[in-house]
Amino acid sequence: MIARDQSSQALSQILESRSRDRGNLISLLQETQAKLGYIPREAMQTIADFLGIPRVEVWGVATFYNQFRLTPLGKHHTVVCMGTACHLAGGNLILEALERELDIKAGETSADGNFSLERVACIGCCMLAPVALIGDRIYPRMTPFKAEEALIPYRQNSDGKNTAD
Template identity: 50%
Template sequence: MIPLLQSAQETYGYIPEKAIHYISELVGIPAAEIYGVITFYSQFRLKPLGKYVIRICEGTACHVNGAKDIVGAIQDELNISVDETSEDGLFSLLSVACLGCCSLAPVIMINDETHGNLTSDKTKKLLKKYKTLETQMKGN
């Protein structure tokens, strides 16, 4: 079942309800049990992620250097909490154990770009830059 769930997530970017029901019929396991497997493993998602996936490092170096403040700045700027996606579908905020950039703590990744030595103000400016970019792209 796990490979089927991985395949569905790879196809859709998350596991939609229709995929759960299809897999349920295919393997003869109730949808509720499949849902239980999905929610047990952190690799699976039941909702699509935003265009910009923000990963906040919660490792020791980031934690002691203000990761909590960075999360607060992101929440203030985007009005989302960890494991949520903004209403416009642009931003998702995920917490990760470590990004492996301890010398740059606190660190976030936005998609594949690493941003370190952050403060609340730097974080808000960075997010505003992404918002401005989106506004400009919609205008063209």
């Protein structure tokens, strides 16, 4: 697979300049994710071999921290803030609306790869609650209906083009 070759090449580039120090594990995983968008299983094996530790140890760390993703993100990564202020302002209704509209659960990526959905603990914009993000764009003071509307420009037609194009 071409994609797999590319990702292993990217990973070798990362490993090239690094020491085989066990303490580097988290930063290696962070760099891998920054480059590939997620941490493929093969990458965990490569990192484990590089550091000379069992793969299960890499797995244990990769699954412990919230930052690491084991599956690729969708083209439009959608994030719902579940911080305290957002929760009190109805953040759960926003998450439910997005789950319903995208037909995926938080933590999943849509079958066509167009959307992924994630809940996060707090993005620190409490005065704009409830907040959602699509890509880099922040959507403040959401309501279930506004959430539904916000998705429209990012949706794909059957030919793979955005409806807004």
